Every structure is written in C-alpha cells, then in structure tokens.
Amino acid sequence: MSEDAVPVKEGLFDETGGGRLLAGKCKACGRIFFPKAPFCFECLEKDMEEVVLSRRGKLYSYSIGRMASTHFPPPYAVGLVDLPEGVRVFAPLMSTVDLTYRIGMEMEVYIDELWKDDGKRVMGYKFKPVKGGD
Template sequence: MPSPRYTREIPSRYRLEAGRCKGCGKVTYPARTICPSCRGEEIEKINLSPRGKVVTSTVIHVPPDDFLMEAPYAMAVVETPEGARLMTQVVDCEPSTVLPGLEVSLEFRLIRKEGKSGILCYGHKAVPVA
C-alpha cells in the first residue's frame, strides 16, 4: 500500500472516527461525504465506542500471502453500539469460538507490515469480552 493512501486512512483506523447523518441518523464507518441512506450531506464526526457484537464470522484457513503466518484466524463483521459495522480480525481466543452474538472489545493493534517501504500498518482488532 502506498504511504499517502495509508496516511489518508489514519483517522478511521487509529481513532475509530465515523460519521453520523444529521438528517436520518445513519452511522457510517468511516465517515462519508454523502449519506448512503438518505443522500444527506450534513454529516457529523463521531468516535465509535471500542466495543461491539459479532454479526457474522468465519475462520480463514487459506490466507492471503501477507497473513500467511497468522492462519487460521477468525474474522468478523462487528456492530458497535452506535450501529456502525466494521470488518475485523478476532484475536486472543480460539478462532472456532467466534460466532454471531459474541461480545468483543476493539483494541488498537498492528494489522500488517508493508513489504518494501517497511511501513507498519495499524488498526483495530476485536478481542472477546471475558
């Protein structure tokens, strides 16, 4: 990934910044310029709560090259209390236990390393709430 693009995505990845439409209340992660529900253009920035619930999940056994050392690993669509949904890995647990309904917290973690330029790429991963 080129570093300018990575820089551009830091607000959502580092701070879980999302947008809420002032017209219809729809929350999108990351924030968008135009609301996908009502096409409203008045969007307020909000920060998501670092927790949520698994909507659906899988365990990846055949990974992309960059994640070869991590397989098998669980991935899930997680919904935060604000109604935003995001794709995350679910870690620090037995992958097969990650199923719809599981409560998780969202923690700031290293996601991947970019090969040639050596950039460490961060974001959030989910961890089951004990």
C-alpha cells in the first residue's frame, strides 16, 4: 500500500494477487467468519486461526443507492457475495455507471480507494463482475 493510503481497518485484507480477504476459522468446528470474530459464534471456541478467503464468489443480492451518502456519490452499488467458504460478505460493488448486476453472477474481490480522509486514501475491498464469468 502506498504512503498516502491507509486500510479502512487493520487485518481485514491484504493486496496479494489483486486483493484477498482475511477471515477467522474456528479450530474446533471449522466455521469461518468474516470479519474475524473474537470467538466462534457457533460453538463458543476461543481458538481461532486466520485463513484466506477465495477471491471469487456469487452475487447473492445487491442494491443501487440513488441518494448521496456520506462517502459514496450516487449511483453506487452495495452487495452481498457468497464465497465458497460459506461466508456472505457485504461490500461496495464497482461503480454502476457501465455495469449491470444480476443475482448469481460471478464476482471477484479487489482493493480500491473507498474515500479520502484528511488527505489519506482510505482503502478497502470491493467486488466486481468477473469478465466472461458466470
């Protein structure tokens, strides 16, 4: 990440291979949580390990915002993406200007600027459609 960029939150993602989400896996029952959980919400185990999530998943649902929000100029899209690890991730989607979203389409995570704060680029994860995918 460049000098003028900061992650929106530490430990959520890294930039390897275009961006990867970092999750927590329960060492007892194997349930995976994103963002990481302090303990397993399934079996209450406290022993969790970090795992890397798949970069691709399927769009479960989405919404187009048509009113200005604090950080995102309209129109903007947010969505829920189901990853193969059994995790449903809420995230901004790539700008909707040239894109049409469809439930079930294949999506890929990437790292992008979310907004600027005090001259710093605040970086986070977003999803975009996989070209030629489905």
